[in-house]
Amino acid sequence: MAGDRIIATYWIETSHPLEFAAEVMAGEQSCGTFVRVPGETAELRERHAARVERVTELEIVDAPSLPHSTSPENHDGGFKRAEVELSFPLANMGASLPNLLSTVCGNLYELREFSGLKLIDLKLPRAFAEKYPGPQFGVAGTRRMAGVEGRPIIGTIIKPSVGLSPEQTAELVKTLIEAGLDFIKDDELMANPPHSPFSARFAAVSRAINDYAERTGKKPMYAFNITDELDEMLRHHDEVFSGGGACIMVSLNHVGAPAVAHLRRHSQLPIHGHRNGWGMLTRAPYLGVEFRAWSQVWRLAGVDHMHCNGLRNKFWEPDESVVASARACLTPLFEDKPCIAMPVIASAQWAGQAVDTYREIGSADLMYVCGGGIVAHPDGVAAGVLSVRQAWEAALAGVMLEDYAATHRELQRALEKFGP
Amino acid sequence: MAGDRIIATYWIETSHPLEFAAEVMAGEQSCGTFVRVPGETAELRERHAARVERVTELEIVDAPSLPHSTSPENHDGGFKRAEVELSFPLANMGASLPNLLSTVCGNLYELREFSGLKLIDLKLPRAFAEKYPGPQFGVAGTRRMAGVEGRPIIGTIIKPSVGLSPEQTAELVKTLIEAGLDFIKDDELMANPPHSPFSARFAAVSRAINDYAERTGKKPMYAFNITDELDEMLRHHDEVFSGGGACIMVSLNHVGAPAVAHLRRHSQLPIHGHRNGWGMLTRAPYLGVEFRAWSQVWRLAGVDHMHCNGLRNKFWEPDESVVASARACLTPLFEDKPCIAMPVIASAQWAGQAVDTYREIGSADLMYVCGGGIVAHPDGVAAGVLSVRQAWEAALAGVMLEDYAATHRELQRALEKFGP
Numbered sequence: 001m002a003g004d005r006i007i008a009t010y011w012i013e014t015s016h017p018l019e020f021a022a023e024v025m026a027g028e029q030s031c032g033t034f035v036r037v038p039g040e041t042a043e044l045r046e047r048h049a050a051r052v053e054r055v056t057e058l059e060i061v062d063a064p065s066l067p068h069s070t071s072p073e074n075h076d077g078g079f080k081r082a083e084v085e086l087s088f089p090l091a092n093m094g095a096s097l098p099n100l101l102s103t104v105c106g107n108l109y110e111l112r113e114f115s116g117l118k119l120i121d122l123k124l125p126r127a128f129a130e131k132y133p134g135p136q137f138g139v140a141g142t143r144r145m146a147g148v149e150g151r152p153i154i155g156t157i158i159k160p161s162v163g164l165s166p167e168q169t170a171e172l173v174k175t176l177i178e179a180g181l182d183f184i185k186d187d188e189l190m191a192n193p194p195h196s197p198f199s200a201r202f203a204a205v206s207r208a209i210n211d212y213a214e215r216t217g218k219k220p221m222y223a224f225n226i227t228d229e230l231d232e233m234l235r236h237h238d239e240v241f242s243g244g245g246a247c248i249m250v251s252l253n254h255v256g257a258p259a260v261a262h263l264r265r266h267s268q269l270p271i272h273g274h275r276n277g278w279g280m281l282t283r284a285p286y287l288g289v290e291f292r293a294w295s296q297v298w299r300l301a302g303v304d305h306m307h308c309n310g311l312r313n314k315f316w317e318p319d320e321s322v323v324a325s326a327r328a329c330l331t332p333l334f335e336d337k338p339c340i341a342m343p344v345i346a347s348a349q350w351a352g353q354a355v356d357t358y359r360e361i362g363s364a365d366l367m368y369v370c371g372g373g374i375v376a377h378p379d380g381v382a383a384g385v386l387s388v389r390q391a392w393e394a395a396l397a398g399v400m401l402e403d404y405a406a407t408h409r410e411l412q413r414a415l416e417k418f419g420p
Numbered sequence: 421m422a423g424d425r426i427i428a429t430y431w432i433e434t435s436h437p438l439e440f441a442a443e444v445m446a447g448e449q450s451c452g453t454f455v456r457v458p459g460e461t462a463e464l465r466e467r468h469a470a471r472v473e474r475v476t477e478l479e480i481v482d483a484p485s486l487p488h489s490t491s492p493e494n495h496d497g498g499f500k501r502a503e504v505e506l507s508f509p510l511a512n513m514g515a516s517l518p519n520l521l522s523t524v525c526g527n528l529y530e531l532r533e534f535s536g537l538k539l540i541d542l543k544l545p546r547a548f549a550e551k552y553p554g555p556q557f558g559v560a561g562t563r564r565m566a567g568v569e570g571r572p573i574i575g576t577i578i579k580p581s582v583g584l585s586p587e588q589t590a591e592l593v594k595t596l597i598e599a600g601l602d603f604i605k606d607d608e609l610m611a612n613p614p615h616s617p618f619s620a621r622f623a624a625v626s627r628a629i630n631d632y633a634e635r636t637g638k639k640p641m642y643a644f645n646i647t648d649e650l651d652e653m654l655r656h657h658d659e660v661f662s663g664g665g666a667c668i669m670v671s672l673n674h675v676g677a678p679a680v681a682h683l684r685r686h687s688q689l690p691i692h693g694h695r696n697g698w699g700m701l702t703r704a705p706y707l708g709v710e711f712r713a714w715s716q717v718w719r720l721a722g723v724d725h726m727h728c729n730g731l732r733n734k735f736w737e738p739d740e741s742v743v744a745s746a747r748a749c750l751t752p753l754f755e756d757k758p759c760i761a762m763p764v765i766a767s768a769q770w771a772g773q774a775v776d777t778y779r780e781i782g783s784a785d786l787m788y789v790c791g792g793g794i795v796a797h798p799d800g801v802a803a804g805v806l807s808v809r810q811a812w813e814a815a816l817a818g819v820m821l822e823d824y825a826a827t828h829r830e831l832q833r834a835l836e837k838f839g840p
Contacts, residue, residue: 256676
């Protein structure tokens, strides 16, 4: 029954016949190897073997993408690429994310039969929805806490990333919130270092935010980076929650899924998921894992916001990959438990990408995080914030940026400075 | 002061001038980008900037190893490869493994200036030794508990990996321990699935081991795979410890360093570290991380045994990489806190690799784990175990395998069956 099986889709490259290669993957990650061992009965195979559900041939290339695959003598004409769908019985590992990963992202990457192997998609049985909490706040909860409806939450990052004292950070926060930002986050390099201890930074930043909230009735959301060992993460969560803070941030890859799930079950705040280190898992086109598969782990574990990079970013990632990532986060995992994580669009963002971002992603349920694109606006930070808001007004109204800029000075000035 | 800095060595490939590229990495991962932002004072840079300590030019290649690096127009003649050493002030993140990883394995993999980037080594300040526990049992503790001195601990893995019931597993364990194995482990695919619940498997396997121990006075070590969410891991640890078990196993990459460190502080048993998924992080020659860097994280977090693959293994990894990994685990991290993790040599191992393994790694402080190389011995499992012991006797005595086999029948028969 499909509902009790995990479906994992891979891109592969191999010098072997494709069907054989697919069976090697299935065997390695379930009950067998190619040598039958005692105890591997027909009944056991029937119940527990992974099945090759589909093999779709793609192109053939002359040279292996990864070295040290089976020696060329063995190959029957080039290195064949294909998409392969495997299914695993849920009974093999149960609804456990770490053990799911041992199955779908485990030793199969080591198989010498492959000169390329990438997990590109996952479809999980409902048991995972029952076992894992998913996001606690998601889009609606985050919007409510940030006080922003009908448009993206506009944010920025504290820079310089490291080196500011708690007091200097709080001074900067004052400037940023006075300028009208909805959301501010610590850099992923800034958690609890000796030069800016978490508690001191939280206290100083909170004072700045609370002063502003008392005066204006608006309380911007600040994502405090609590990435650390487990006890420290829980303690810092408690500090933020009891001190009236609104959001915690975690570097997902460096704490792992069990720590995030544990934090989620304890947490009373939205979890802002930072994906630094992600390039290591995906940047090679023929090794690792694609975002739409990998992000499911964190969404189930309970991340509310998920970094997805941005259009025309400063990094290596092409726009189509960014768009696919954001759309994946906005696509329900299960009908009755969608586990939507709010995509965080960041990296070299400014007013200029708003229209394209909305057109490509098809949603304004985003966090739109700009650095220089706001703070380096020629008329100051407040004008920078306005320029981004205006750009999103244009996007949501279906108006061209240039046309909207004709009657919106801050946007016009941004286009002049940052435009092509 | 060097003692307060983290030294990270990278292999890079870039179309940019090497010094420039190295400065981009250093800037991205510390206090700056190439655009100075307000607040990035000279004093802040002095205290917090990462430093480029060394750039060693290697070869130049025509084509980029990773796609989507800076467009060819920007490059000044080929894609240059180099080894780059950066140093980061400990003050930037403090002695926190997850935050160390955000620094040395973070967004720098995303930088478009690079068509290849791999972390190849790390040297950490003593503060990490003070903060983290390191292995609790290590080589001496493991040897004491397994009752094996002066030679590798000889082990095997339960196969088929998945599908056996607890009772079937215990039956197989009886055969394996009667045959004289020192060590048995669950497969990494077998933790707590519905068809072999952890508690039932532990109870059945323990009975088999305890019966044997009562009769013989020898108690083989069994590594129970407790990989799971955090509470389950702790509960299963407690079950193993209070039930007289000797070892727990964890799939490191899928639980993360904070979960391992948390488990270590709670644990009263050696932690057997399985590295499945590791291929994803290292198999691309020009992306990811090398074992000697990555393994330091787990050694500090407290892993006692570390999987290193084996010579002439069934996977992609060349022997020199396996040897370097095992040597790395046996090389002290700090003079007064060596954090030695016992290398686990596994994958297609049999008597045939013992002499080469000892010569190349230079130590018998190993776990030597064989599957078919023991259970498929033509004269049965006990003969298989003897053949491997004999091979290690030869290795330790400096005798050629073939010579030793002349007077040791089990070894002779193994060479006949598995030899070239």
